[in-house]
Amino acid sequence: MxxxxxxxxxxxxxxxxxxxxxxxxxxxxxxxxxxxRYTLVSDMVFVSAPALSARSWGADGSVPRAVPMDALLALASHVLxxxxxxxxxxxxxxxxxxxxxxxxxxxxxxxxxxxxxxxxxxxxxxxxxxxxxxxxxxxxxxxxxxxxxxxxxxxxxxxxxxxxxxxxxxxxxxxxxxxxxxxxxxxxxxxxxxxxxxxxxxxxxxxxxxxxxxxxxxxxxxxxxxxxxxxxxxxxxxxxxxxxxxxxxxxxxxxxxxxxxxxxxxxxxxxxxxxxxxxxxxxxxxxxxxxxxxxxxxxxxxxxxxxxxxxxxxxxxxxxxxxxxxxxxxxxxxxxxxxxxxxxxxxxxxxxxxxxxxxxxxxxxxxxxxxxxxxxxxxxxxxxxxxxxxxxxxxxxxxxxxxxxxHRWPDDYAAAAQVVNESAAPGAALVLPWHAFRAWSWNDQTTVLDPWSRLLDRRTIVRDDLEVRAGVVPGEDPEAAWVTARLAAGELTPEALRQHGVRFVVEDLTTAGQDPGTEPAGEVVFEGRWIRVVDLGPVTGALPVSGHVGAVLTLDLAAGIWLIIALVGNAEERRRRVLCFAGKSSRGRQQP
Structure with missing residues (x-):
């Protein structure tokens, strides 16, 4: 041939x-x-205004599941x-x-x-x-x-x-x-x-x-x-x-x-x-x-x-x-x-x-x-x-x-996130019902990972246990494990949450077929068709703060500098190749 x-x-x-x-x-x-429009399916979660938080850089002590991509997407959202x-x-x-x-x-x-x-x-x-x-x-x-x-x-x-x-x-x-x-x-x-x-x-x-x-x-x-x-x-x-x-x-x-x-x-x-x-x-x-x-x-x-x-x-x-x-x-x-x-x-x-x-x-x-x-x-x-x-x-x-x-995100999500993000009150956010995945009617009941850790700029506690055919695979977040244990014991009270450093509770109101969990007592600071946000009041305790923020950010800075060096080096290689090609073409035209 x-x-x-x-x-x-x-x-x-x-x-x-x-x-x-x-x-x-x-x-x-x-x-x-x-x-x-956004395509939301299983682990694919894109939100209209991702928060640039310590979590997105992997600097908050939580398990880095999408680091540093989440941080780069948050930065990109300010441009596109x-x-x-x-x-x-x-x-x-x-x-x-x-x-x-x-x-x-x-x-x-x-x-x-x-x-x-x-x-x-x-x-x-x-x-x-x-x-x-x-x-x-x-x-x-x-x-x-x-x-x-x-x-x-x-x-x-x-x-x-x-x-x-x-x-x-x-x-x-x-x-x-x-x-x-x-x-x-x-x-x-x-x-x-x-x-x-x-x-x-x-x-x-x-x-x-x-x-x-x-x-x-x-x-x-x-x-x-x-x-x-x-x-x-x-x-x-x-x-x-x-x-x-x-x-x-x-x-x-x-x-x-x-x-x-x-x-x-x-x-x-x-x-x-x-x-x-x-x-x-x-x-x-x-x-x-x-x-x-x-x-x-x-x-x-x-x-x-x-x-x-x-x-x-x-x-x-x-x-x-x-x-x-x-x-x-x-x-x-x-x-x-x-x-x-x-x-x-x-x-x-x-x-x-x-x-x-x-x-x-x-x-x-x-x-x-x-x-x-x-x-x-x-x-x-x-x-x-x-x-x-x-x-x-x-x-x-x-x-x-x-x-x-x-599909289009309902306006409730951005509005509720804005309320929490604009609050200067310290404390984490807890997302209920206590499930890792959601299935919304506006998204054709397609199962999708909970989006709130990407929407909020503060520590957000979401369930990370995975329910699969073999049973429940335990998650890795100790804060999520604490919530699971409290729920099982019937002790997830507003007082317990405040003592643990939780200020806000974000409730998904329409996740189909899921137990709504608890009804937290506090001030409702946002309520829409899809989302409710409850302010539990001033926290009396605090979540553990990572002591490795400096190490993580220093490493990210080093990676960024090395990336810039590589970009400059690659650009120089391309420029040299263009000049070589131009030189060869010029010599070819000069030959009789």
């Missing part, structure tokens, strides 16, 4: 890559678009409307994944590159994580092919155009660490694995290792210093273990990119044997693309892809471990005894490396399989292979089959 070669038509290849990326992103995210920020980020999840996978694909033809791009951007992994609201994790996953591409360019560059320092990799590592803790590990892990490539000098390796450590420390340090409860409860690992989303078990589910623990996120098509068989065909094609690799350490691109293959096996093994008793026991021990070990509980997310590795093999395999055919026939057949991911997983289209739909 020799048709539509990428090398011969780089301009066409580049523009088609962008067009396919944009169209694919719109095909998935169209229902989430619209001015003033948050509905626009969310919609751009959601489009980037798919668009960047498809475009990056296209750019890094080893396929020689445009249809082959398209096949690899869609094999990475259109997967059960993306569908199930979107349905779970894991947008920040997926943003990090979308950066993986770009990290691989940056490493290939650095390892294979030739003077004078070769990058002199891996600043592009540093910026990608920073973006992954900012997105989410797991995203930071996925992107940082890939970057660290790639430093074995031969062109990386000792100083380059030091720069990359330092970058991974510093940027990820922005959430690691607050987590290590947090007043968090630890648990070795095996229900936590069992709850987040791989859950088969196909009729053929957990191994098939993982190998084809699915198997998220929450069965409610599983696409309907994953239960149809014919569709799963199609996914297995796609998997076989991807693996076939690796079988022809020879002398894999001789070329920069093959070296880098070989590193990805090794990391992919590690990710797959972590996922498979949750399917075995011995593996679960190891995860239980790690969760309870290793700082940050809880990040391994959701074992399926680590197959992101595997999904990338499989997608890298799809294009070359299709090109090899179609060699006996004419150029036109081969182009058609590879094109059919490119749309196979869409055929076997139609559920990802149109907001994961209608699960992602944008």
């Amino acid at each position: 020799r048709s539509v070669a990428r090398e011969e038509r780089p301009g066409v290849d580049s523009w088609l890559a962008r067009i396919v990326a944009v169209v694919t992103a719109l095909l998935v995210m169209a229902p989430t678009l619209g001015p003033g 409307p948050m509905w626009l920020v969310q919609q751009v980020l959601l489009l980037a999840i798919v668009g960047l994944a498809v475009l990056g996978a296209w750019r890094v694909s080893p396929a020689r033809t445009i249809p082959g590159a398209a096949a690899g791009a869609l094999a990475f951007g259109w997967t059960p992994y993306t569908a199930e994580r979107l349905a779970m609201g894991h947008w920040s994790l997926l943003l990090g996953v979308a950066l993986l092919p770009w990290i691989l591409l940056a490493a290939i360019r650095f390892d294979g560059g030739r003077e004078p155009l070769a990058p002199r320092a891996p600043w592009a990799l540093v910026l990608l590592v920073a973006a992954g660490a900012v997105a989410a803790p797991t995203a930071g590990v996925l992107t940082g892990g890939l970057a660290l694995a790639l430093i074995v490539l031969p062109r990386f000098r000792s100083r380059d390796r030091v720069v990359l290792v330092a970058s991974v450590v510093v940027f990820n420390a922005t959430w690691v340090l607050p987590g290590a210093l947090a007043d968090a409860l630890t648990s070795t409860d095996p229900r936590g690992v069992a709850a987040f273990a791989v859950s088969p989303d196909t009729p053929w078990g957990g191994v098939v589910s993982l190998a084809t990119g699915g198997g998220l623990w929450n069965t409610l996120t599983h696409p309907t098509s994953r239960g149809i044997p014919v569709a799963v068989a199609g996914s297995l065909v796609l998997l076989a094609i991807g693996l076939l693309g690796w079988s022809g690799s020879r002398a894999w350490w001789d070329e920069p691109a093959t070296r880098a892809r070989g590193v990805v293959a090794g990391l992919a096996l590690v990710g797959l093994l972590v996922g498979l471990a949750s399917l075995t008793p011995a593996g679960r026991d190891l995860l239980v021990w790690t969760t309870g005894h290793v700082p940050g070990g809880g990040i391994l509980r959701d074992a399926q997310k680590w197959v992101a490396w595997w999904v990338l590795a499989v997608s890298l093999g799809v294009g070359p395999a299709l090109e090899r399989l179609t060699r006996p055919f004419s150029a036109r026939e081969a182009t058609f057949l590879v094109g059919c292979g490119a749309v196979l991911p869409l055929i076997v997983l139609p559920d990802l289209a149109w907001g994961v089959n209608g699960r992602l739909v944008a």
